[in-house]
Amino acid sequence: MRTGADDEAWLDGIWRRHRPRVVGFLRRASEPNEAEDLAEQTFIEAWRRRVAAPDQPLPWLLGIAHQLHRARHGTPVPWTPLARADAQLAAACAELTDDERTCLLLFVLDDLTDEEVAEVVGCDPAAARRNRERARDKLRHALGGVMTA
Known part of the structure; x- marks a missing residue:
């Protein structure tokens, strides 16, 4: 377990390294100010849970951000940027x-x-993979087979 100065260095390190990705994740569903606010709350919660922090903290941090967004809005972070760019994609994502x-x-x-x-x-x-594959298949079908990801 980290203590004292080690804790502060740990928080500073993950803040500098992962904050842009956490904010970017949250901006998919939030106005810029709200995304910044939720990101700050994410790192405050990470600080509280620091004993449980894994060596690779990005998924853990995104999980905290996901939980905070869901608690505030009742829904997971949606796929808004891409859906806004194309009406057909938006309709497919809605399904x-x-x-x-x-x-x-x-x-x-x-x-x-x-x-x-x-x-x-x-x-x-396995559930994450099944969800991803089902989503990809549904989008490919809805978009006429043009999706490759």
Whole structure:
């Protein structure tokens, strides 16, 4: 367990390294000020839970951010930037379940593995992979087979 100055250095390190990714994740669903606010709350909560922090904290941090967003809004972080860009994609994304959409966006936009996605959303890696694959198949079908990710 870290103590004193080690704790402060740990928090400063994860803040500097992962804050942009946490804010980017939250901006998919929030106005910039709210994303910043939720990101700060994420790091405050990370500080409180620091004893449980894994060596690779990004999925853990995104999981905290995901929980905070869900507690505030009652929904997971949605796939808004891409859906705003194309009406057909927006309609296809609307047909996905929350879990499918969340697992796919974490895999595609955040470049997380199925194991890391599972950590963020609180499921096992097989369920994360199934959700991602179902989402990809539904989008491919809805978009006429043009999706390759």
